[in-house]
Amino acid sequence: MDAIQLAVGCSHPLYGPQARSVAESLNLPFLDRVDPKFIEDYPVLLWLEEGGLSLQVTGRKAPGPVRAEFVSGKAGYRRDHGGGAGQLVAKAVGLQRTSKPLHVLDATAGLGQDAYVLAGLGCDVTLLERSPIIHALLADGLARAAGDVGAGPLVARMQLESGDSIRWMKARNDAVADVIYLDPMFPHRDKSARVKKEMELFRPIVGADDDAADLLQVALERARYRVVVKRPRKAPTIEGPPPNTQLEGKSSRYDIYALRALP
Template identity: 70%
Template structure:
């Protein structure tokens, strides 16, 4: 289903190394439009590493991007501490720098927003494929004067979030942020494209309840869970409070008051 490939021989070694690391086939230099044996490629090219479908009618690639596009716009024109995610983690209730663990990091977009609001981030992403995309995006951002000030606040960790949390001896962050994979109702082209590519690789987070339980044990002040607006809360304790937007909702599990 999935293989590594590249657009030019200059990227062959990087592509081969990634294939070995992820135990995936390496196709070398290919044109994705004419690949029929694999549905998806981890594609290395001049714009970095991306996940892309094969075939002539495939949607465009998806990558972790912090320099341009949506992330760049939010960096330059973001809504500040009044936006919902800032209120959810409690930035309006404290003046100290919040340490946030994003335990379902994905492509790092929410973590990047929080870094722009002054938080210190640790990121966990258990899918090796998505982890590789995020790792590449952070590496490219490190070379960008516009993005490095924020991505330097983002530390990418390796491992399964539930296991990692259970192995820690005490609280790991002021706030633990969760965004479990769910059936998106958002009809925007970008969300539809990302979900179409991600689902065969990641699947659904069937153990979201276990992740919430582990997070509640290891957060200092609160756990925040992002959900579709009309979806039920994750199984387990009821949220202390909720913040509802047009398409999504933040369920907040307050453990104690922020300092």
């Protein structure tokens, strides 16, 4: 799939300096104050408005923005209604098997939703996202959430790092986390299936993670207790050693590589 052409815009001159800074840091064209409905030269904008930085499809009938959101929406509802303790990701990481606070490395952080669930359940989470575009969205979401009464204490447990996950882990000789969590982009081939709008935007920006096998191998060398890989439910396992066990949900599956017993 061809790389998507992006530009940066904003909804009001008040956001112009910050939007320009984003454009310069990502080496993207800066359009200043524009209305995405009337943009024809770029199919997607990095769009800065009152709600924060987002990916916004252009055109008159475009869907709404996609952003990293921790204060409201699904993340806020989950935080206010149990925090996600019953979610499969919590069980896959092993939170029910230990009373010790775990350090989790989310090596494919995306918009940080799984990391936020784990932080809400007491984990310290290091986040890595190698796409500069998605990294910018995530950094903006964390910054906005930091000042919120409900979300602030949770995102304080989330540390966003820069760089490619494979290089980042290889640069460290010892275990980098108790659990390493991977959710590599899986090539979507079923054109008839419904896909979340963020995935429709992410694929041309991020592409498929063709080095997923290398990422898994390095993770197995750098995790202290286990590696957890999230996959589409019917997807094959990543090339390499087979997982010790699997947890299946309605649409996703967690492949668990247990290295040693959790404390």
